Amino acid sequence: MQALQTPTRADVDASREPLVLEFGAAWCGICRSTEPLIARVAQQYPGVRHIRIEDGPGQALGRSFGVKLWPTFVFVRNGEEAARLVRPRDEDEIAAAFQLLLADVGSAGAYPGKPRGFGGGRYAAPYSGSYGGEFRSDYRGTRSEDSDRFPSDG
Numbered sequence: 612m613q614a615l616q617t618p619t620r621a622d623v624d625a626s627r628e629p630l631v632l633e634f635g636a637a638w639c640g641i642c643r644s645t646e647p648l649i650a651r652v653a654q655q656y657p658g659v660r661h662i663r664i665e666d667g668p669g670q671a672l673g674r675s676f677g678v679k680l681w682p683t684f685v686f687v688r689n690g691e692e693a694a695r696l697v698r699p700r701d702e703d704e705i706a707a708a709f710q711l712l713l714a715d716v717g718s719a720g721a722y723p724g725k726p727r728g729f730g731g732g733r734y735a736a737p738y739s740g741s742y743g744g745e746f747r748s749d750y751r752g753t754r755s756e757d758s759d760r761f762p763s764d765g
Contacts, residue, residue: 635682
């Protein structure tokens, strides 16, 4: 990982080299536990610039990428987001994102568009944070329209 001054969104958008932007905080326990995973995988991809960004309220770069949870890894190719991981759990998830980052744009495995939904783009790993992913209709915190009972109550 390279310890550099935090880039601006314009710097990231103008970059033509593959980048991994790691958003997190020094005090974040999940960020610290993910550090060895990303370090081991990043060693296999020396041509990819890895930038750790101390994120927090009011930090423009994190907000411009819609970072909600730490650590969030945004993989950028030619100024465009190629993949995103939120709280990855293992090296395989991280390696898959690196491979997407470096994939030939014309290949079937290339990222087809902008990120969608909460927690990442189409090829992001299934959301691995404590949030649990997309909202579900059977979520215990929502009431059924037909009754006052929760949908999961029998």
